[in-house]
Amino acid sequence: MRIEPKLLLSCIFFVSLAALNPACEKHGEKTKTASSTRDSLSKHPIYSKYKFNNSENIINIGIQPLWAPTGLITEAIRRDNVLQSALSELGLSIRLYPFLKGDDVNFFMSRGDLDAGIGGDMPAITAAATFDVTISSLIQYGYTSIVANHHMLLIDLRGKSIGYAYGSNAHYGLLNALEYEAITKDDINLLPMDVTKMPEALHKREIFAFSAWEPTPTIALNKYSDMVVIHRSLSSGYLYFRKSFADKNPQGVRQLIAAEIRAIRWMQKDRRNLKLASQWALSQGKGISGGKLGVTVEQNVDLAVNDILGVASSANIPKKLLVNDGALNKEFRFLKTIGKISVNIGWERVRDSFDMQTARRIVANQNKYSLNRFKYEAGDNDN
Numbered sequence: 319m320r321i322e323p324k325l326l327l328s329c330i331f332f333v334s335l336a337a338l339n340p341a342c343e344k345h346g347e348k349t350k351t352a353s354s355t356r357d358s359l360s361k362h363p364i365y366s367k368y369k370f371n372n373s374e375n376i377i378n379i380g381i382q383p384l385w386a387p388t389g390l391i392t393e394a395i396r397r398d399n400v401l402q403s404a405l406s407e408l409g410l411s412i413r414l415y416p417f418l419k420g421d422d423v424n425f426f427m428s429r430g431d432l433d434a435g436i437g438g439d440m441p442a443i444t445a446a447a448t449f450d451v452t453i454s455s456l457i458q459y460g461y462t463s464i465v466a467n468h469h470m471l472l473i474d475l476r477g478k479s480i481g482y483a484y485g486s487n488a489h490y491g492l493l494n495a496l497e498y499e500a501i502t503k504d505d506i507n508l509l510p511m512d513v514t515k516m517p518e519a520l521h522k523r524e525i526f527a528f529s530a531w532e533p534t535p536t537i538a539l540n541k542y543s544d545m546v547v548i549h550r551s552l553s554s555g556y557l558y559f560r561k562s563f564a565d566k567n568p569q570g571v572r573q574l575i576a577a578e579i580r581a582i583r584w585m586q587k588d589r590r591n592l593k594l595a596s597q598w599a600l601s602q603g604k605g606i607s608g609g610k611l612g613v614t615v616e617q618n619v620d621l622a623v624n625d626i627l628g629v630a631s632s633a634n635i636p637k638k639l640l641v642n643d644g645a646l647n648k649e650f651r652f653l654k655t656i657g658k659i660s661v662n663i664g665w666e667r668v669r670d671s672f673d674m675q676t677a678r679r680i681v682a683n684q685n686k687y688s689l690n691r692f693k694y695e696a697g698d699n700d701n
Contacts, residue, residue, distance in 0.1 A: 359422055359425045359426075362422075364416075364418075364606060365417070365422070365426070368415055368431075370415075370426075370431040370432070371413065372430070372431070375409050375410055375411065376410075376411060376412075376413055377405075377410055377411070377412045377413070377433050377434065377563075377567075377570060377574070378412075378413050378415065378431065378432045378433050378434070379392075379412055379413070379414050379415070379432065379433065379434045379435065379436070379574075380415050380417050380422075380423035380426060380427065380432045380434070380435040380436065381414050381415065381416055381417065381423075381435075381436050382416070382417055382418070382419065382420065382423070382436050382437075383416050383599055383602040383603040383605075383606060384418065384513065384514070384533070384534070384603045384606060384607060384611075385436075385438075385458070385531055385532070385555070386460075386531075386532040386533045386599075386618055386621040386622055386625065387458065387460070387621060387622030387625045387626060387627055388436050388457050388458050388555055389599035389600075389602065389603060390581075390585065390592070390595040390596055390598070390599045390618070390622050390627075391457060391578060391581045391582065391585075391595075392414060392436060392599075393595055393598035393599045393602055394581035394584060394585065394595050394598070394694060395412075395414075395574070395577045395578060395581055396412075396414055396598075397598070397694045397695040398577050398580065398581065398693070398694060399693040399694065399695065400577070400580065400688050400691055400692075400693050401573060401574070401576070401577040401580075404573045404576075404688075405570060405573055408567075408569055408570055408573070410567070410570050412574075415432070416602060416603075416605065416606045417606075418512050418513065418514065418606065419441070419483050419486055419512070419513065420435070420436070420437030420438050420440070420441025420442070420486065420555075421437075421441055421444070421483070421484065421485045421486065423435035423436065423437050423441065424437065424441050424444060424445050424448075427445060427449070427451070427560060428445075428448065428449050430560075432560075433559060433560055433563040434557065434558065434559045434560070434563070434574070435557075435558060436457060436555065436556075436557055437555060437556060437558065438458065438486060438487035438531070438553055438554070438555045438556075439487050439490075439553055439554045439555065439556070439645075439646060439649055440485055440486055440487050440489065440490055440649060440653065440658075441485065441486070442555070442556040442558055443646060443649055443650050443653060443659075443668055444485060444653055444658050444659060445558060446558075446667065446668040446671035446672075447650070447653070447659040447660070447663045447667060447668050448659065448660075448663075449560075450560065450561035450562065450671075451558045451559060451560060451561055451671055452558060452559050452560075452561050452564040452571070452671060452673050453556050453557075453558040453635070453671050453672045453673060454556075454557055454558060454559060454564070454571060454575055454633075454673045454676055454677065455556065455557045455575045455578055455579075455633035455634075455635065455676075455677045456554060456555070456556060456626065456633050456634060456635045456636070456677075457555050457556055457557050457578060457626065457633060458553070458554060458555025458556075458625060458626055459552075459553075459554050459555070459625060459626040460531075460532065460552070460553065460621075460624060460625030460626065461531075461532065461550045461551065461552055461553065461624075461625075462486075462487055462488040462491040462492075462529060462530065462531045462532075462550070462551050462553050463488075463529070463530065463531075463532070463535040463547045463549065463550050463551075464480075464491070464492060464495060464527055464528070464529045464547065464548050464549040464550075465516075465517075465520065465527060465528055465529075465530070465535050465538050465539070465545055465546070465547055465548070466520075466526065466527040466545070466546060466548050467520055467521075467523070467526070467527075467542075467544050467545055467546075468544055468546065469546050469548070470548055471499075471548070472495055472496065472498070472499045472501075472548065472549055473499045473501070475496065475499075475501065475506060475526065475527055476501055476505045476506065477505060477506070478506060478507070478525075478526035478527065479506075479507040479508075479509050479524070479525045479526050480492065480506055480507070480508055480509065480525060480526060480527050480528060480529065481509050481510075481511045481515075481516045481519055481520070481525040481527070481528035481529070481530075482508055482509070482510060482511075482528065482529045482530075483510065483511070483512070483513055483529075483530065484510045485653070485656070485658050486531070487531060487551075487553035487554075487555070488513075488529040488530050488531050488553075489529065490551075490553075490649055490652055491529060491549075491550075491551030491553060492529035493652070494551060495549045495551060509525055511528075513530045513531070513534045514534075514607050514608070516528040516530055516534060516538070517534065517537055517538035517541060517542065517545070517612075520538065520542070520545065521541075521542050521545075527548070531553070532621045532625070533611070533613045533617070533618060533621055535547055536613050536617055536621060537611060537612040537613050538612075540612050540613060540614075540617070541612045554639065554645075556635070557574070557575065557578060557633070558671075559571055561671075571676070572676060572680060572687070573687070575633060575676060575677050575680055576680050576687035576688070576689060578633050579632055579633050579677070579680065579681065579687075579689055580687075580688070580689050580690075580691070580692065581595075582626065582627060582632070582633070583689060583690060583692075584692045584694070585622065585627055586627055587692075589619065591692075592619045592622060592623070592627070593615055593616070593619055595622075596615045596616075596618040596619045596622070597615055599618065600613070600615065600618060632677060632678075632681045633677045634677050634678055634681070635672055635673075635674055635677070637674065640669050640672055640674075642665070646668070646669075647665055647669075650665055650668055
């Protein structure tokens, strides 16, 4: 039953990537304005409160609770007693730090504050091109959406202001969609902003549309009856590690990948597990969003099912994503054009940062890594 959705997602993914390079060139100069904001992240009202413990026995991981379904997966990992026991035997433990987007995670990874992070395809590629990382597993495979305040065609965005998160998978999906409609750089006004601010900005008519990942589009549609999704693009997300950490702690990396696979299987096994993980994720999300999120537990569950939980039971990275002129290669070229990656960086560096073997070996040794043994803090369920 899972084959058909997976094939459909794959087809949509590659169709949406068809017209990449011109989009990059035509929109590059307006998107560069967001790069300067990275320098202020250390003074961010949320991030500045984080006290990173960089002792060798602590694994600091940057997560995104406002990104469905990764928030459900990471909250299950947080409560995974099987993982905690395995890491304890290695003299390790984890600490999870919530962030609003993958670009923010990368900032703190590049400084050495984080050992691992959760990010979309764009942040993962950026990390691989700008500092040494090992991209170990697939953790998201779903949609970003363009949301407007009424039904319209993409061509109707000409001359309008559009909110977006610079350097994100939604950024890429937006520009690729606009290029398909032959909208040039002079036809729109791109406004970088955090995803938490987008629905309100659209409601106040400060922008005409925005591009974001779930659950932000669903939150917007729930809160404002006039808002609609006018376009969707498929994207992927990853768990990745600083290479220095991965090389020094290969067993710790394997146990974390195993915990991700175990969380996916646990949630796929019973919808009640999904609902529980959804509750955990929404609770964590309130802390970083500053209040009520505007999405229900059931809606968050449905978003997860329509993502990786509906098409995969492991965290294997599909090989087709890394072929020359494939999906990730095209996004790599996009990032070069907007200045996120140096023009001197070759595709081989990024491609070779993807670890295509470890997750597959873990699945092949599922008993060794207890992939079907579920013991979470909210209750036990041994198989």
